[in-house]
Amino acid sequence: MGSYAKAIMTGFICRLCSEQKKKVIHLYSGKARKLALMEKIKLLPITIDKYDNLPKTVCEQCIERLEIQYNLVLKIKKSNAIQRSHRLFHSNGRCPVECPLHGIHDPNWAGLDSDEL
Template identity: 40%
Template sequence: MGSLDRGILTGFICRLCSEMHRVVLHIYGEEGIRLSISDKINRYLSINVSRSDPLPKTICKNCLERLENQHRLVMRIEQAALMLKGQRRARVGGNCYVSLCDVAGTSSNNPPIPK
């Protein structure tokens, strides 16, 4: 497989796990830019990558998969938060806060909610 120095020189070291891999994706290559890899790393991980830093600019398949899973999870959470806020606004518009409705489906100022 070669020495660690050779791996760093030829770009086979993953920026995230620092392991040598035969197949890596260049963070700032065409595919890396299309996938917004540097943006995702900077947003979701406690490290920052840039074109000008002296560290490897490649990511292995396993780390890329984990990064994409993190991205999907955050997108799902953000969409759920927007949906829940929208539902809350709809309830507020109907003059009924869930926390103010009692078990019978009434609030102090509103008629019973049909079941």
Template identity: 40%
Template sequence: MGSLERGVLTGFICRLCSDMHRVVLHIYGDEGIRMCISEKINRHLSINVSVPSDPLPKTICKTCLEKLESQHRLVMRIEQAAIMVKRQCHNRVGLRRDCYVSRYDNDSNVPPKPPAPK
């Protein structure tokens, strides 16, 4: 995670939790851009912050920033693991088409059915 001291603003509303915080990071400030905050929000959350001119807050609090960074690390780890498993599967079975890796909703605890053989 980046340094809050380098991109800090005081007394603003967090874009994510909507609470007023004394210390926040500006999403489009130098540190926010360096940390790719808007890209991470757009990728991992169901909101869009890609328009700097919209009327919504442009800041994120420390708590939400830490949660966003944690989510980002988790997704990166999952994607890397999926690539590695798929590579190992292909190495073991050649280029079989019945080997696949997919993501699914953990709430359902039911993986998707494999694709039908061709």
């Protein structure tokens, strides 16, 4: 078993970027749960098992990047849901007040005259 002083000197390996860092968060710590790291990592094309012999730490830079990616995915999912429900409200190309995108210009209708909208 190595010494604690050596561990501090060499740092820890980030599970995501494989770089050695001094400041990391352990994936199964309270802080990682608070940040929902495992939920966000599930968006990546990797699997993490609590008992595999790979690093269980993530560096701050990867956490920031993961947060950005996670927010983008949430935005895309929300936008997709809004657009799908938008289409459900339309029977004749008109956008009723109940529609979540009412009042937003739809480029698909660009060829229609304003009286047709």
